[in-house]
Amino acid sequence: MSQDTSNAPEKAYHHFIHDEVEADLAAGKNAGRVHTRFPPEPNGYLHIGHVKAICVNFGLAQKYGGKCNLRFDDTNPAKEEQEYVDSIQHDVRWLGFGWDRLTYASDFFEELYGYAEHLVRTGHAYVCDLSAEQVAEYRGRLDRPGRESPYRNRSAEENLDLLRRMRAGEFEDGARTLRAKIDMASPNPNLRDPVLYRILRAHHHRTGDRWCIYPMYDYAHGQCDALEGITHSVCTLEFEIHRPLYNWLLDHLPVPHRPRQIEFARLNVTYTVLSKRKLLELVRAGIVDGWDDPRMPTISGLRRRGYTPEALRAFSDGVGVARFNSTVDKVLLENAIRDDLNRRARRAMAVLDPILVTLENFPADKLEWLEAVNNPEDPAAGTRRMPLTRQVWIERDDFREDAPKKYFRLAPGKEVRLRYAYCITCKEVKKDAQGKVIELVCTYDPQTGHGTTPDGRKVKGILHWVSAEHAIEAPVRLYDHLFAAQFPDDVPEGVDWKSNLNPKSLVKVAGPKLEPCLREALPGTHYQFERLGYFFTDPHESKSGAPVFNRTVTLRDSWANIEKREE
RNA sequence: UACCCGGUGGUGUAAUCGGUAACACAAGAGGUUUUGGUCCUCUCAUUCCAGGUUCGAGUCCUGGCCGGGUAACCA
Secondary structure, three states: OOOOOOOOOOOOOOOHHHHHHHHHHHOOHHHHOOEEEEOOOOOOOOEHHHHHHHHHHHHHHHHOOOEEEEEEOOOOOOOOOHHHHHHHHHHHHHHOOOOOOEEEHHHHHHHHHHHHHHHHHOOOEEEEOOOHHHHHHHOOEOOEOOOOOOOOOOOHHHHHHHHHHHHHOOOOOOOOEEEEOOOOOOOOHHHOOOEEEEEOOOOEOOOEOOOOEEEOHHHHHHHHHHHHOOOEEEEEHHHHHHHHHHHHHHHHOOOOOOOEEEEEOOEEEOOOOOOHHHHHHHHHOOOOOOOOOOOOOEHHHHHHHOOOHHHHHHHHHHHOOOOOOEEEOHHHHHHHHHHHHHHHOEEEOEEOOEEEEEEOOOOOOOOEEEEEEOOOOOHHHOEEEEEEOOEEEEEHHHEOOOOOOOOOOEOOOOEEEEOOOOEEEEEEEEEOOOOOEEEEEEEEEHHHHHHOOOOOOOOOOEEOEEEOOOOEOOOEEEEOOOEOOOOOOOOOOOOOHHHHEOOOOEEEOOOOEEOHHHHHOOOOOEEEEOOOEEEEEOOOOOEOOEOOEEEEEEOOOHHHHHHHHHO
């Protein structure tokens, strides 16, 4: 099992599945083996919810010196595609995990079919001629028992003949099914003679047109687990009610091994949706720019946004594993990436909404190079030099004509420091015809280099800036969460969940002014734009010498909190 | 309305055989700081309710209340 260890070791954590596994180990089960599997259906891209499932399954294998398979649950050819198979493998690897075996449920179609004949021969399954609607009707309701199918008591010989003819393609799609013979009165609907095989003429991404009958998830999953030697089949809570069927099948089949299903609560995160159906809808409707749009909660979207495998894994470990459905605050995800990038991202200056500052006592022909630290958290990152000239850009938000009480940035008559450079005092405000501030005339104090002041006066405000003469421009995209509502799914009857989309989830910055060193930013590089946030050069759209910056996440902004509170 | 599962601070998780509520994030207060970032310190719950067993209950029992899941020839 491979794992990226480029970062600090992740904190050890413990959850109830560890207890279960350890109890099995202590009881001497499975000859001390631990073997899990991550079983995605290749019908969409993996998202942050899968990150948790991946970390749990591969994590279990790592912790107990076991193995973990990647298994594609491809029993429904109508929905599954090779594109998804490829993206899933790529995402799992990128997250830092390597599987023991790569399998497909379809690898076992022949064995699965053999087991079906076994069930027929032993009188535990029958071919049913009821239509889908009739099956549903015969199944009864949640609070009412079902009725037995009139085909339930066919002889084993007849069933075997019909099953073989189903496989041979003698019947129309949907004409018959193979059903387990269990209990139509069971309070658990999964046990009311569940369908095991359906007739479906669809081209399968791996088996092509070899089969016209396909096993249902419930029938395939446990048997695949058994055939792969899986010891702990970890899945989400909604499969809990399927466990009796999972066990019933294993009880009635000559499987080589006995796996065990354990369920945990799937992950939910605020300000996003995590259902594949909805994500697909966003992609198909063109609301986002594909599965890897940086606003998508998909692994590929997060990657393009600038999230790192380490941050995603740390987030996953941090949310814990339990049997209680909960929704995690998205700030946990944001903090995970801030924490990681704080340590590794190089700093640079970028002014996104510029105002021109003219330093009236700075000679027009003077150019001064100032040393700036690349990463205060990592001395090995070294330093760089920034050019200072008579005119510089500063952030519009760093100037107020009428400064609020606790505002210690620039205002008329006030003094601030230009980071790594000198202290400046605002002398004059120039506006255009509409009253918009277009230029600030300031003086600089040449005695205030290197963070000092000659008289020891405190200058609290520190601004990022870029030389107007040297600034470069490049596309900068500010991403925010895709939905404006904390729980986008939570809409009243008849209201479209898409009405909760955040209209400002993507803002393209008009004329950013960037520090010249950023021109050389390579695709796929993390930066911190000081005082603003972490940015990532888009791996697809950046070209050498022409970077495109995606905002991964803003920096924590305690000033914004103060200002909000003061209102 | 049936069956199954669950309920610990604002959020998410902890708490060996029942032994006297921990951690992270958020929020608030303060300190350090040439990023209002980072970092450091402090503050913030009698564990859904009611009974019961016990020297002792978040952990066990009973009854309520609340939440989630389940009626695809989807996974």
